[in-house]
Amino acid sequence: MVHAAGLKTGAPGYCNPASDPYNPPMRLVLLAFLALVSFASAEHLILTGGPALRKWEDLRVPRDQHDRWWANFIRASTLRMVEIRQAYGENAPIVWIVYRPTYTTRGKEDSQPYTTWIADLARKRSVSLVWVDSSPGVISAINSRPRGSVQTFDYFGHSNRHCFMLDYSGAIMGSCTVWLHERDLGKIRGSIFAKDAYCKSWGCHTAESMSKVWKSQFGHKLEGAMGKTDYTVVGQGKMPVGEGWVR
Secondary structure: OEOOOOOEOOOOOOOOOOOOOOOOOHHHHHHHHHHHHHHHHOEEEEEEOOOOOHHHHOOOOHHHOOOOOOOHHHHHHHHHHHHHHHHHOOOOOEEEEEEOHHHHHHHHHHOOOHHHHHHHHHHHOOOEEEEEOOHHHHHHHHHOOOOOOEEEEEEEOEEOOOEEEOOOOOOOOOOOOOEEEHHHHHHOOHHHEEEEEEEEEOOOOHHHOHHHHHHHHHOOOEEEEOOOEEOHHHHHOOOOEEOOEEO
């Protein structure tokens, strides 16, 4: 068999493209390219709920006043950003979805521009800030992520065993009007998650039910707490403490 170069197969000077280490098969080149694209498009998603209003917390007995600092969930989110950049590189893309209404109303209560401060934090840390105002808005923001892009997912906020409560004690004392319920997970595109995505809820009680539904829906484990989580340590630069983390 004679090739275009005029050399017979096996003749001195003939190189088989399939075995040439300097000319790898196109299939390997394509796989390497796809892996590179996948790595380049990987991102980290953080969902942050809002704080309680002071007027509601002030009506509780002191031992039940557990959400007085406006920035509990914000500070925890920024601490997680540091962890992500340490683990995945200083330029790792982070998308920060924040429930805005209670930061607006709590800001009015405290006479402080909390939403402006949050936007400043996002710029300082070079993260993409996405404000949301409703449950459908949360689902839409999550679904907007590209296919296979979400490498890590973290939730910071109030929760119970069945849902992420984005505005607990925001509009009504001791109640939630905006949430992401385990029954709503079917509305989220599971294809946004990378094959080895790591997911965690830093809210209370998630592992008691929602984690199981998450795993069933997306095929990825959602690490969560059995019992309560404590955010009092975030002011000391430490991540929230759980009574028992379960995947």
